[in-house]
Amino acid sequence: xxxxxxxxxxxxxxxxxxxxxxxxxxxxxxxxxxxxxxxxxxxxxxxxxxxxxxxxxxxxxxxxxxxxxxxxxxxxxxxxxxxxxxxxxxxx
Amino acid sequence: xxxxxxxxxxxxxxxxxxxxxxxxxxxxxxxxxxxxxxxxxxxxxxxxxxxxxxxxxxxxxxxxxxxxxxxxxxxxxxxxxxxxxxxxxxxxxxxxxxxxxxxxxxxxxxxxxxxxxxxxxxxxxxxxxxxxxxxxxxxxxxxxxxxxxxxxxxxxxxxxxxxxxxxxxxxxxxxxxxxxxxxxxxxxxxxxxxxxxxxxxxxxxxxxxxxxxxxxxxxxxxxxxxxxxxxxxxxxxxxxxxxxxxxxxxxxxxxxxxxxxxxxxxxxxxxxxxxxxxxxxxxxxxxxxxxxxxxxxxxxxxxxxxxxxxxxxxxxxxxxxxxxxxxxxxxxxxxxxxxxxxxxxxxxxxxxxxxxxxxxxxxxxxxxxxxxxxxxxxxxxxxxxxxxxxxxxxxxxxxxxxxxxxx
Numbered sequence: 001x002x003x004x005x006x007x008x009x010x011x012x013x014x015x016x017x018x019x020x021x022x023x024x025x026x027x028x029x030x031x032x033x034x035x036x037x038x039x040x041x042x043x044x045x046x047x048x049x050x051x052x053x054x055x056x057x058x059x060x061x062x063x064x065x066x067x068x069x070x071x072x073x074x075x076x077x078x079x080x081x082x083x084x085x086x087x088x089x090x091x092x
Numbered sequence: 093x094x095x096x097x098x099x100x101x102x103x104x105x106x107x108x109x110x111x112x113x114x115x116x117x118x119x120x121x122x123x124x125x126x127x128x129x130x131x132x133x134x135x136x137x138x139x140x141x142x143x144x145x146x147x148x149x150x151x152x153x154x155x156x157x158x159x160x161x162x163x164x165x166x167x168x169x170x171x172x173x174x175x176x177x178x179x180x181x182x183x184x185x186x187x188x189x190x191x192x193x194x195x196x197x198x199x200x201x202x203x204x205x206x207x208x209x210x211x212x213x214x215x216x217x218x219x220x221x222x223x224x225x226x227x228x229x230x231x232x233x234x235x236x237x238x239x240x241x242x243x244x245x246x247x248x249x250x251x252x253x254x255x256x257x258x259x260x261x262x263x264x265x266x267x268x269x270x271x272x273x274x275x276x277x278x279x280x281x282x283x284x285x286x287x288x289x290x291x292x293x294x295x296x297x298x299x300x301x302x303x304x305x306x307x308x309x310x311x312x313x314x315x316x317x318x319x320x321x322x323x324x325x326x327x328x329x330x331x332x333x334x335x336x337x338x339x340x341x342x343x344x345x346x347x348x349x350x351x352x353x354x355x356x357x358x359x360x361x362x363x364x365x366x367x368x369x370x371x372x373x374x375x376x377x378x379x380x381x382x383x384x385x386x387x388x389x390x391x392x393x394x395x396x397x398x399x400x401x402x403x404x405x406x407x408x409x410x411x412x413x414x415x416x417x418x419x420x421x422x423x424x425x426x427x428x429x430x431x432x433x434x435x436x437x438x439x440x441x442x443x444x445x446x447x448x449x450x451x452x453x454x455x456x457x458x459x460x461x462x463x464x465x466x467x468x469x470x471x472x473x474x475x476x477x478x479x480x481x482x483x484x485x486x487x488x489x490x491x492x493x494x495x496x497x498x499x
Contacts, residue, residue, distance in 0.1 A: 020300070021323035026450050038437045038462040041444030045298045045324055049347045071462070 006058060006084035009033055012050075012073055019053035020046035033074045044068065047076070054080060060087050166429040167253035168481070169422055170245075170268070171443065172238045173434035174259030174413075176296065176326075176351040178230040181216035182435030183237045183460055185467025186474060192247035196240035203278040204232060225352045227288045231260055234434065235281055238264040239274075241433035241459050244474070250481055252431070256386045256422050258439055259318065259357065259413050263405070269381035271399045276376040283372055287365040288409065294330035294356025297338050300347040301325060309340050317358030318413035321442050326351055326413075328359035363410040373402035391417035415442070423448025431481065432458040457481060 007015075013028040026041055037047060051067050054060070060083050070076040186193040201208035211232050214220035222229050238261055245252070255265035263281065266272045272280075296317055299306055303316050303325060310316065310327075314337045317328030327337060334356065338348050356362060380396035387394045389404075391414045398404050419442070422428065426448050432440045437458040448454045457480050461473045 021321075021445075026445055036462060038441045039444065041441050043324075043438060043441040045300050045347065045349050046441075048349055049300045052347055 005081050006060070007054065007077060007080050009073055009077065012077060012080075015050050015053055016040075016042060016046070020049045034072050036071050037073070037076075038071070058084070060084055166482075167427075168245075168250060169254040169256060169428040169430050170242060170252045170265070171430055171432045171434075171439040172242070172255065172257035172261030172264045173432065173436065173439050174234060174257065174261040175227075175230055175353050175355075175357055176259075177434055177436045177438050178224055178234050178352060179435055179464050180220075180224055181464050182233070183241070183470055184216040184464070185470030186240075186244070187215075189467075189471060190244060190474065193240040193244045196243040197236045199274065200232070200236040200239060200278055203275055204282055207282065208232075223354075225354055227353075227355045228285050230352070231285050231288075232278075232281060234260060235264055235278070238434045239267060242268045244459075245431070245433065245481075248478060248481075252383055254384045254386060254422060254425075254428065255381075256388065256415075256418055258320075258388055258415050260409070261434065262385070262388055262408060265385045266381070266399070266405070269383040269385050271379055271381050271385075271394075272376065272405075280369070280372060280376065284366075284369060284409065287368055288355055288357075288362055291355055291362045291365045292330040293354060294328065294359065294361050295334050296351035296353040296357060297327045297334055297341075298349045298351050299325055299327055299341060301341075305346065306341060309337050309344070311337065313356075313360060315359050316412055317356070319416045320413075321416050321445065324442070326358070328353075328361075329356045330359070330361040357409055358412050360410070363407075366407050366410040370403055370406040373406040376402075378402065378405070386418050386422045388413045388415050388418045390414070391421050393421075415439075419443060419446055419448075423452060423454055427453035427455075429481065430454060430456045431477075432456070432460075435460055435464070437462040 009032075013032070016028060017026075020042060028040065032040060037043070042050075047067065047070075051062055055062060060080075062079060062083050066079045067076065070079050183193070187197055188194055201212050204211060207228075210221065211229060214222055214224065214229055215233060220229065224230060224233065238257075242252075242264065252268070255269055257263070257265040263272070263277060267274050267277045298320075300323055302322060303319060306316070306325070306327065311329070311333060313333050314327055314329035316325055318326040320326065327334065329337070338350075341348050378400040381394055381399050385394040385399070386392070387398065389408060389411050390398065423446060430440070430443050430449070432443075437460075440456045440458040441462075443449055443454075443456045446452075446454075449456055457477050459474055459477045461469055464470065
């Protein structure tokens with residue numbers, strides 16, 4: 001199971017919609033992997049909401065500073081999935 | 093990294109229904125002129141204002157409709173951020189390199205006298221003498237940066253059709269619209285800072301919630317200081333009461349984050365300090381705005397009576413900010429090209445999820461990056477934003493091919 005991806009972009013965009021206030025019309029379906037969250041309309045408070053959902057639903061702990069540094073979906077997915085891999089290694 | 097949003101917008105769907113989850117609707121059109129209005133803005137506290145308040149005279153038959161057909165000019169509306177948007181060295185890369193910006197910032201610092209020199213020294217210092225989040229640094233620097241960015245646009249021939257400030261940003265709007273002279277505004281700001289610095293220590297807390305979701309946790313002292321969007325508000329109040337409310341809200345399962353403030357702006361804890369300034373506001377000349385201001389305190393276009401009412405201006409830091417409703421109101425008259433003239437993109441992020449932007453044909457450009465990343469990045473962000481604003485020389489016709497070539 002090493003290298004397992006806990007969350008991918010479609011899942012992250014679903015969480016952005018569902019955890020951080022559903023707003024019709026925000027375009028998250030295109031190639032937004034490297035678009036800054038702020039440019040998508042998701043500020044740090046909205047991201048904290050999403051992170052809260054992920055930690056609760058997947059039982060992982062995310063480093064707050066690393067999350068705060070992640071300005072794009074790609075950077076945040078890296079933080080989430082490396083934390084998930086670390087957790088798997090510990091459990092193995 | 094520029095603050096641009098290049099996604100295409102449907103040109104034919106610019107009537108957002110404006111329906112918000114809390115049932116509020118924008119109520120009417122933004123007038124582009126002035127009319128006598130003897131209503132006093134504080135006859136009722138904004139808490140008491142009904143979202144459906146509508147005055148028939150809010151609609152004017154001569155409302156200028158957006159001329160957004162092929163090649164028509166876009167109307168610019170400036171968004172001016174307030175406390176909480178400050179960051180170390182914000183916009184500092186424009187200082188000394190962007191002439192209009194530099195001149196405007198220096199004007200503000202000069203008006204602040206010896207304290208202005210100390211503020212300038214702290215602006216980009218590794219270890220500022222006074223922390224930048226303190227009212228005595230955050231407020232003058234935000235004023236200077238917002239104002240100077242506005243002037244930077246003016247210098248390029250970009251004239252806003254409307255202004256919307258968040259919190260202290262409304263004072264910048266007042267100066268840009270000619271309500272207050274710059275000198276009076278800066279002297280009043282300096283006095284306000286001295287008064288607010290003596291207010292009880294406090295703060296502001298961002299909460300991902302609607303006012304209804306937090307109502308049961310509010311107290312006499314800890315109140316809703318700002319409603320930023322249907323799902324985001326700022327609580328404000330003194331410490332340690334604010335911290336206790338934050339703990340309770342987290343226990344309720346709500347997401348909270350400290351805002352950058354060491355004063356309980358927009359709460360009763362600063363009311364006495366603000367009331368003490370009423371005589372000073374009475375002593376200056378207040379004029380009707382030359383550019384429409386949608387007030388964050390009334391969520392309506394500022395009337396001439398409000399604009400010239402010293403009490404209205406003096407008490408603003410103690411009154412709740414109704415940014416979400418004010419943005420609804422502004423965009424009900426859209427589309428606009430919303431331009432954030434201040435550090436960061438906090439207001440842009442809120443606007444980018446507004447139906448008036450996602451579906452209504454308005455678009456958003458921030459003049460600076462979401463986070464300061466050094467002087468060259470400040471300059472690059474401003475350059476990219478100005479290109480996006482496509483400034484033709486005053487009176488000349490738009491030349492898209494030249495702009496698209498990046499010339």
